[in-house]
Amino acid sequence: AVYEEKNRGLDSPGRRAYEAFLKALFPKHGYGRPTLGEIEHLKSPAYQDMEAFFARYYTPGNMAILLAGDVDASVLPLLEQEFGQFKRPAGDANDNGPLPPIAGRTQVEVQVPSNEGVMLGWHLVSATAKDRAALELMDLLLLDGKSGILARELLITQKVANAGSGPTFMRESGYFNLYADALDGQSHGDLEKLLLGLVGKLQRGEFTDSDLATAILIAELNKQQQLESNEGRMQMLEEAFLVGEDWATVVDRIAQFKKVTRDDIVRVAKQYLTNNFVVVKKVKGTATPPKITKPGITAVKLDPSRRGAFAKSILDMPVSPIEAVSLKVGADYERSTLPTGDLVTVKNTRNGLFSITYQFDHGRTDERLVCLALEVLQVSGAGKRSPEQVARHLHELGLTVDTSCAKSYSYITISGIDRNLEAGMTLLREWLADPALDETIVKARVAAALTERANAIKSPQTISGAQAAYARFGPDSDYLVVATNKELQAATPAQLKASINKFLHRKHRTAYFGPRSQTEASAVIALGDGKVPTKARVATKFRKPNALFVTDQETAQTHVWAIWPRKSANDVDRAAGTLFGEYIQPILYQEVREARGLAYTVFGGFSAGGKKLDDASVFVYTGTQGDKTHDAVDAILSTLRQGVDESRLAQAKEAIGQSHRVERIAPRAIATTVFQWQDEGEKADPRAARTQRTLAFDKAALDKWMKGALGAPVIVSIVGDKKKLDDVKLKKLAPITVVPVTKLFGY
Template identity: 30%
Template sequence: EKNRALDNKERIISEAVEETLYKKHPYGTQTTLGTVDHLKNPALSKMYEFYRKNYVPNNMAIVISGDIDINHTKQIITKYFSSWKKGADVKYTPPVEEPIKQIERKTVNYKGEEKVILAFRGAAYKSKDKDVLTLIDMILDNGNAGLINNNLVNSQKVRSAGSYPSFNEDYGAMYLYGIPKEGQSLAEVEKLLLAEVEKIKTGNFDETLLPGIIRAFEIGQKSQLESNPGRVNILKGAFLREVPVKELMSLSERLKKISKADIVKAANAYYQNNYVAVQRLDKEYTFPKIEKPGLEKIKLNTDAKSDFIKNVENVKVNPIDPKWVDYNKDFKAIAYAPGTVMYHTKNPLNDIFNFSISYDYGNKHYKSFCEVMDELNFAGTDTLTPEQVQEELFKMGVNLSYGCGEYGFSMSMSGLDSQFENALSLGEKVLWSAKLDESHLKNKVSNILTNRSDAKKDHNTLRRALGSYIAYGNKSSFINRLTKDELQKLSINQYDDMKNQLIKQNFEVNYSGQLSPENVESIVKKHHQPNNINVPLLNPRKRPEIEIANRHTKPVKIYFLDYKGAQAHISLLIPENKVNPQDSLKTSFYNEYFDGGMGGIMFQEVREARSLAYSSSAGYVPGSRLGDQDQMSGYIGTQADKTVEALSLFIDLLKNIPVSEQRFLRAKDSLESAYRTGYIDFRSIVPTVMYWGELGYNKDPRAETFNKIPEMKLQDMLDYVKEKVSSKNAG
């Protein structure tokens, strides 16, 4: 784990910021993983001491969200947890940090993209100033119309920039960060960031954006309440912060009471010339040496069961009935126009909509289409500047984006149903009547070229590029892309012809929300071009079938990428046959058996028994569309001096899979449970249905697969492994 952290450039600069910001408090003096020396001499007695002191019932909470009977659940908790003895109250007296009285600077090295982070001491979580500082951060960076968003990022004055807050129990901090353009210094980026802060300190910002910021919080909370994990996080956060849930949920109401004068006062109090500035320079990083520990292999007995697990398995429960997608009730497919379909899904929880108009048209149909059409995200209209477009959307509480790929283009929106028509109207004006800026496009091209240059120094990007080349050859997206000359010849003058080609293409409409299908259809037909569709539009060619390159006939062929790092990365690829949807159950069994969490072979044999990996994964990946090719893929991240041993074991496990009836039964139980609890939320229904359609299904295929689980035998899976995996060559 420590080696993984040492290979993480963001963690390196972040830890340098914290240790400069907090010289006494554990926030800065004690990282979660500790130092290399800590790991060389772990004190087991101190671990036990820490556990006994802190893992006590009066310092813990049980948080549950789901379809439960609350009174009955309380009875169960009382029955099984009431015997747990209360421990001593956990008290902690934090060290007192000295005030930062001047600008404190530090540098770290890591090859590739440079970056600067500025950190100002802020307010602790329970401070009365937390709310106003939260608002200040959103004025700076709200992802759309913040001062940094509009004045630095969208205007291409820097390659990337933003802000974020941290409100902890004892101290807080406000952060600014920026990544320079080609030829730009980190000092220049720092100056630009501080200039945006200065605008707040002098009151030079548009206070009419404040309701939009508050609306964004309200929408965020509504979205969080849609899911069990979201609800659990709210309850958990209240417990950890030692505040009532009501306080968390009332943030937007408190923000509404904050005035512009309050904001200016707080900005001047907290953003002074007493901050921490850490620069990450494009220089070689020296990795601390961690010796390979002398750990012996642990003998596994995978067919044995502890008394604890036997007791768990003996608990009688009423199985959850699985819920399948009903094509007649859960969504509607409406004939919007000749050959054009609109999908509608009702939102049963709140008034937040999601909407998209999608075309099967992209760079493979019109070269450089995406590079130019991406400029719509930074465009104005006949009456609005680009900044005003973003501000209008933000005031509505709407996120609008235009996305593009090799075979697809889309306009996507989300927000409150009350703003749906206003947002669509504005989105359509930008789509068909955009005012683009040539200098913005040229600056973007410059940033693309700088990113490519930095990527050649980033081992994670290089690994992805090598893997993509091995799989797809010259069709790899790292090779088959616009050249430097082609990028530099791009012009906004191409936009008119591109939109004229796009308007001829067929499209799909997808909406989820609380407006009726009739209302949505009427609004879309009112604003989306072309308004009147009397004959079918063009259907451009679809993405070709995915093919994985067969590069050799050897049992294994190894490709090397040499770089300086703290860990070695092993990726494996085996090309397979074209996807067969009828194999889905066997594929699921194999993936669960081989790498299904802590009970899977990869975790137990590679990580636990031999300590040969920090992280590992493996699985048979079926094609996502009829005609696509399957592949077997795997990954191991390990210490460099364990590479050969880890790779040898990896291949051996693929070729000679360990056989265990107990593992198979665990996989069977896990799959059955996954089907019973695998509820598809309303926003995911239509995308999932469309995915099933690409595989030839016209109904939810899970029902039939689920009914076949009891029939599956261990030998069925082993025969599948022999055919699909163990007999194939790897690269």
Template identity: 30%
Template structure:
């Protein structure tokens, strides 16, 4: 089980009586600012639970660390609640709630309304029409009337308002039991935010529907190309033959997507988007008394209504294994899943959570030690997904070279047999609790973690069981070995579903066909009076805070190197780093050596004992080698700092060669390499590197098979033993003073009198694109993925401001020119963007990158659409002002804290800077205008040669089509990956 708070396991008193829930953590009531709220004693989030007169739930958690607030507005309705004949409806509605209301998103609602009504009636007619020719005729009428209605629509006005107030992470998601709307706002934008949200949910208008519908089609097609999603849906369907978890896909069936009904969507909205079924959750820097009054004032118009809960009949027990197979081009895997009691069965879920951690916790679980540590498979995992009616316990694994998925299945089920026999150390439960407390401390730093946990509590139990969630970590310690063994024997028998993901053609795949859509108006320069009113609302200025590296980072000498220090004044956590300016470009074997370390023993400890030791003291270590840096990280509870550092220093100095472990690692690496060649994202990354650097590039800078075969265990252990003898910087973030921390490190970490010379690094030089070229990689998929790539000038810090503004305006978000044109107006893609990418070191060059993912038959139109924008950028002065205001708000409310201060400094040094570049950018924002942005676009993007990186099925993209864009080079997987 993951202890991340996203999958919360709630408890209620009648099922589980624990000292934690009944003593330390209890519901209390208080009144402040004229409002009564409930809270849990000793809740580390100090969450306040309000219920307004109309039934709206409001949950607030104050965290003053940054002047920002994570907000979530959720309704307890998802795909479970979709009508049987309109699956995907809740998800459609989620998309439409970004389209505005009568007050915003419209130039003239009185003129737009009759056209919107006509579109709704036409979709109703379309939904009931069967004859293909008649359907096409109705759709042509829909397209025509939609085009007329779009003349009155202001596309993305919601996004413009949110960007203008400095919101980040504008998004939403729909799942089986929930639909959640997400924003991260500056703390001075509360009034603006609540004004917009209250209006958003008052009476949404379903405008620009047919282009948004096409975006959902594209989202569905992306899912059809995603083997992991297909496995997930197959697993749910088999596990839940009657429950909507398995019978109603969140995104909907192809047949239902083709037959949408706006009236059915409106009915769903009216039934479920009511205050007694919704919650507003906010976590961050605010005055809760002010916020609750503001929410009450803004949302009091909502009227409570009875809500029909989805109450399914119980699923029949599974009496024998149910076997399913999924085919696709990606790597093979196996998933074994059990249907367990739901998240509201708290006694069950407490034991289930501990049991899952006994099996896998990343360090000392049965799978960790017996399978992953011994490299018996490529990788293996266990986890819990907690839903209201049922939870799902899963085991999953990937086969190594020469191994079948059936072999993996036997190994996974073998660990369940060990669990059921009780062949594990009961003291592991205590370690699980300590590590859960560590995760909890780390999670409290994030407003997003707080808000997500609180919203999840509302979705599952309306927040009524929060006391048991707060007590959950403590209560884990009460679970006994006997309970675990009894539980495993009760629930984990032959009552599972097993899904084999096999490589091969999916003959059942059915794409959503492209309808004929005429591009619509987006009116990007228009502004509603509502937007103007929101923009004019007063907001208390937030003063930006710049880093002063001389003051914010303390330094001291440790022998002949430096230690950089920032104090943790919030809690008892520490992070210690040894950072080396050498990586895989200096030695290709470094990443392999770093990976190898986890499988090695010393003269005092076996590899398994090392994992247990670190887990028992709630600490971690890692060695990570990137292209130009290698970083050793030791982290955990400061009280165990000495133990953790001493243990790691012993390991790095005394690890012993193990040929058997190396042979297994090489075999797994070979399989991982083979699997990467089956992954379209990895293939595209390789194609992009080829476009950027040429045939020799960072992506394919890999050990050859002969090099790999020739590496010995002694060679890798020597690399590890010698690593501390190369120059490195020590970084400490933790609660100790600089003097104490330095003394501790000096005592525990040996620094040589002189450092070894670092091996010379291989150089990679970015190519010049002299003419249009197409790099093509064949992949069995429904969609096509197209990236544009062009290298530009060498880094210049003076350009940072204009680059940031250009990216925000042109192609960096949902309110950008690219998104509005490609998706909102022309409905050519679900995902699209374009930006001028900055390098991370001063001698490197910028690169222009653009992307469209579309159906294969839309690719020509998508390429034409992006090329038009790359060559001629539309002018939208108000959109530019929104981008500038958003930039200012982002910088004003950004706080770089903790060890992030040190890594910000190191990144600045790499660019040749010694000050916080954000100050220069901030001071330049008001001085920049459209002419400068246009000049930048024309100078660096317009009418330039590009390399088109295309990953698609050659069965769906004709070779002659590719030749239109430049000289075509079809890349082999060996050319892309370097092996």
């Protein structure tokens, strides 16, 4: 598994660049060494050292017990009684190495197939240092997600393809990362100059007290949203433990921010963002990392029924089953209609934040330039307001407007502080009715889009995704149903304005989450008049199976998908597919990855499609070392063809039942989930009935279903080094078609 993960890293230009970045920042410290080790380490692994490291650090006394959920302080005495006697290991931890300061400007170059750019890095303080609060706010002044100095100077003005910043605080040190990706023809020197210009603005104090207050407001909103979910709370607890930060300090973070002054920001910018920094230049070229050959591995015979005494004692403990909870209309959410279409509202009882998503069944299939129009909207003004003024106004209101667009849908989302909802809706309607955009804005956005496309067709990850979509859907692939480069270049401001304006007239669905009642929200959140009806959505259908597609890429890892298309799923098919997925997933993982070491990633399951009439499918994926591809595929197929094991089926059913009992849909996600159920043909929460049908399947019924599903013709997608593939073996799966990268994209 470690060898396979290392291969994945070698195929990822982003990971290679970031490893080089950390190595330049911390050349003699553990922070600069990759977690997986260097290739030389993997060629001759010191197994005894690994055992010693595990014995020294992976101990009960070196761990934290973190709880987030339906618990309170009453559990603490029990935890103290049961676990308080564990002690940390004796002796000092290993020395992680020295942290010498960076001397001057230190440059490193990394070869990448696309996405040229620069990363600048400076040393910062550790997580518990007193300057941390000022440094975090310094970063939020630059970019708090959607706005800030960086957004106004580089992103909204479209001076770069992409840019961002972020501090990282650790136990012994920290660092600041400021980066930008190049537009076509833009030099690395130009990018570095633009980024250092932002640093200069911070050091000269070219921001207002209002900017600082807004940065604190955004930090407070982000924290409130993070605290809404168990996952968010757990993330805060985990980070505090890992970096050695006192929990009281974490809880008090916003109060600390409110004590930071403008002078504090200027001081830390001058003190830490000095002329001693690292520059990583991502330069177009072919990377030739040392080859890493995975050693032969003796297959391990697995016995999933085997349990140690300790595991058995835990699993045999009597417990009261958690009761499943279904969502109920009228209690957990409300259904209604607006003139524009269906409305689902969910009351936020935790804080004063809201989120509204407008879902339009209108995408590139219907209008090739609609996604470009929404991208241009994000960098346009509104009425007499410039793009920078719109961004600043939203920022000061504590509001965010996001758009997303794909082949068959478009979304507009507005979120933030409820007290500013009316002001936000007024601005959004003005923005859609009168977007202030001209030839310069459009040409700049098109230039950025062309750069993104040029990078995409050289990105191994993007190519893999595009080929898998082509194998499934042929000309209906998301990567092919797009405007061509010529169509983008021919787009006019008038065309894009007209496209944006129509969002005020299209029928759509509205998902509201916030502190207002359904009646109160309905009076404010309607977007447009809904006079333009929605076209009937065409069901998603797979191409005709019995086909194998190969795209040649000289990567260390090969990506393989096998898809068995099925007709749209009825209740019985969905139940069988759900049981199959839960049953087969751990078996594939154990047999292919753990027992044989043939893949880093392997998974399989069943997909019912997003909408009721969409095709369903059974699928398997593996990411494996190129020369192990056929062994991995053989292991997967032999695993799939095994008869259903009664004990493993019982384990799968227990897991499904347990998942159903403990699943809780976060309030913020309820409205969109209700619409998803509606798309699937369900009028109410279907989880209880679906679980019941799934658990009713027996061994004979699942066996029959699997044989029928896996005995059907297959679609296979393979992206990797073709020299390591054997056509004779591939032809046994399906007829081969070699697909060049250029055929995967509709540019």
